[in-house]
Amino acid sequence: MWHRSRSARGVLLAVGVATAASATLTGCSSPATQAPKPSAAGGTGGALVVGVTSDPDTLFPWKATQFQAVNVLQNIYGTLTEFDKDLNTVPGLATSWKTSKDGRTLTFTLRDGVTFSDGSAFDSKDVKFSLDKIKDEATAAVASASLASVTSVDAPDPKTVVLHLSAPDAALPSNLAVVNMAILSSDDTEASLNTVPDGTGPFVLKNRVPSQSLTLARNDKYWGDDRPKLDGIEFRVIPDESSIVSAMQSGNVQLAVFDDPLVARTAEAARLTVAKTPQLSYHALQLNGRRGDLGDLNVRLAVQCAIDRKQVLDTAALGEGTVTGPITAPAFKSNPDQRPCPTRDLGKAAEYLGKAGKGSGVTIKTIVSQGSYSTSVNEAQNLKAQLAEAKINLDLEVLESGAYVDRWVAGDFDAAVALNGGRPDPDGMYSRYFTSTGNLNKVTGYSSPELDKLFAAGKATTDQNERKAIYDKVSAELENNAPWIWLFTSYTYTATTSQVQGFIPMANGSLQYLRTTAVN
Template sequence: MPRGAFSAVGIAAALSLALTACSSSSGAPSGPASGTGAAGGALVVGVTSDPDTLFPWKATQFQAVNVLQNLYGTLTEFDKDLNVVPGLAESWETSDDGKKLTLKLRQGVTFADGSAFDSKDVKDSLDKIMDEKTAAVARASLSSVKSVEASGPDTVELELSGPDAALPANLATVNMAMLSSDDTEEKLNATPNGTGPFTLGKRVPSQSITLTRNDKYWGAEKPKLASVEFRVIPDESSIVSAMQSGNVQLAVFNDPLVAQTAEGGGTIQVAKTPQLNYHALQLNAQHGDLKDVNVRLAVQCAIDRKQVLDTAALGEGEVTGPITAPAFKSDPNKRPCPARDLTKAAEYLAKAGKSGGVTIKTIVSQGEYATSVNEAQNLKAQLAEAKITLDLEVLESGAFVDRWVAADFDAAVALNGGRPDPDGSYGRYFTSKGNLNKVAGYSSPELDELFQQGKATTDQAERKAIYEKVGAELENNAAWIWLFAGYTYTATTSGVQGFVPMASGSLQYLRTTSVG
């Protein structure tokens, strides 16, 4: 790209073959179908849980992110192939020494309340995200930013401590949403005020949240749908029934068995999309027996990842290492115990002085994604054979997120969002100053240096070599236990057109969807 320090061309090339196999159909209206063709229509999307927050800087739950990315805008965006493209910044330029990023903003953009978007809002947003007191989940992604200046109404200059190849991609996540400088977290949790393709229409807690078309949206292609309702239906099988009866027109499933059931009826189309998201048993290396690397390695060696994949997801996916982005992908065979080895697990427990076994309190979410409990039960059964007891605590989605953000767990069975750039995926977790390092429970001076090197170079081959070293340290110390990357299954009823599933799991293409 002529703008900026980072290009996702390598990522796009790697993903394009996989994505071209995905269909781009979607669903239809609220209640029994009554769309108005390409010019409008009302779409009902079935979801298994209610968003736990409407404040974009703190959103980690998938359902919250999916709603908020349709309400808010970001400085950069990803296209369908995960290239970094202009968003609220129509262009950007990096200085020759890599220490200044100048953003040229779009003019004529307004927030949902009608107020104008300008450089003051960008400076205020970035300054607040960087402020530790805000507790923004993407704060570490701005670690290279020393200062932000609004040098004109449509120009913002970021002074950097050094080159940051990952920054343009990191600015594209909804956790970096641009907010009005007049708004507060309390106000936005009640009434979102963004620059996105939709605005908040109505919310019925634990039942539904309805978005309405933003007729003043800045994009060249205006949203077609008059409204999008995210309707809470507790499990995926019930969502299929609602689709068959015409009450729901679009849903994204995690469970391949549910997807097969949906498609088998003949009235629902299903698009299968490979994901950057990954399933993991997250270990908190600051808690109890898990402080000992030998205990963590024992856990790693006692798990047959393929068995977890086959049991929980019918084998739909692939065993993965830490980094799932195709341009930087980890080799899962380059880890201690690439295959299950109970003898080795016993040796590690003996080194830790725990030959009699250990018990690990483990939290599991129910409702955020469909395979979580099955994964947990399989892991529990496998680890029991190595004298490692997973004491499972199953929580509803919101309670799980609260415990997870507070690092109130020894281990967590989790589906974590992958990103096109490894810094965005892991810089906030596994660096000593990362704002989610408390959740990750592991860092080291070596990792700090590697992540810094990864930011400082724009050469793709050099960056790949650096992140290979990052993956090796995470695996060799069993920071977490990476299991598998799977698919999402986008189900739509007839008449829905224009929706594009993405490998990031984003629902941003609701803005191009119509109901016929």
């Protein structure tokens, strides 16, 4: 047995997105070294103001689904593994990991000298506590399905954690790299962390004014080689993206990430530097298969056939993107032409409605977020207009970002116009939604024995070709049953003023490279 002492808890420290390469799959051992650490050119110090359109709806990483919350929390908390700039899985709080020959044991060696922001030491007790709590259904962690293969977690000494698995899980190292799998102190609670975050990341919370700003300060005890150059970061809430551009012109904001291509063009015209980055995230019309008429496959297929995806892309995002199937990760990418009605077919849509006994039409109540991303309302209006021609009425309910997230997580909708974050590994993208035991299956209302088998098979092998073939079948199963209608992938546009150097945009939308950013 072993133990360690801790300092007092609850002290708030007030100190001083390129196309992704395919994800690295872990075989018997991890990379021997840390991720390549980009370095910022120019000076150090200074404060950066980032313009954002919404306030984070939570400060608890295990429940964060809103993009703005994730972007803040990934700079406060650490994970066992991380992604590098090309989305390869690399060491984080764990320096290495090793898989047993039978694939049923995964052993992590933890990093020395890491502390939480309250000054207490990080060790294996915190890892065991965190993974056990994420798995616990009562926690309602949004990524708990990523640990479905983990039967138990051991902490034999302070620097070693052993995960025992029910079956080999090739996706697990990648799945552990997202902030929803953040390692928390075993002495902290959800209630305390929603007020005072206590992480191991490069920054700490300094101040928050709800609906106005959230300010981070540099964590001088951060363990990484890429120690933050900035003294602090203020996330300033400015609800309109065009107003953020104006604030950048006046020098009040130095960095912002836009999803509206028209705003990006305005920023370029204002002589700001704009980096255009293809994203793994995807726009979709999500249908809840447990609600009303959508429980009928024929109704869902009618919706699928009645939509011209390119028209949605052209109308909402000025054609800045690509029509997509379910899987957007480059190593496993779906072919969007391999689906029922790869192009719009109103005759086929009418045929499907007739089979469902709904020849006179259907009405689908649809939630839409206003504020979390810029194209949502335009997408919804175009979808409504297209579907009306097929006697499918989208009854739109436009919600503030926080209210939308609450309804979405609860599965309290018939349909939802959504932008979902993508991941390098398809298991992390979809097993929590489309397996019978997935913790977010209530959001989709759809699973099948075939999908359960396919997702299990996809984790059981590390062979890249075998996994690609398996996830091609996953994609076909999803398209043929139309639980969601995948529309398009698009870009983020990172705008910076001339003072900002060293920030690296990522294809998963992460702002983790704020830790390498400098302001001259």
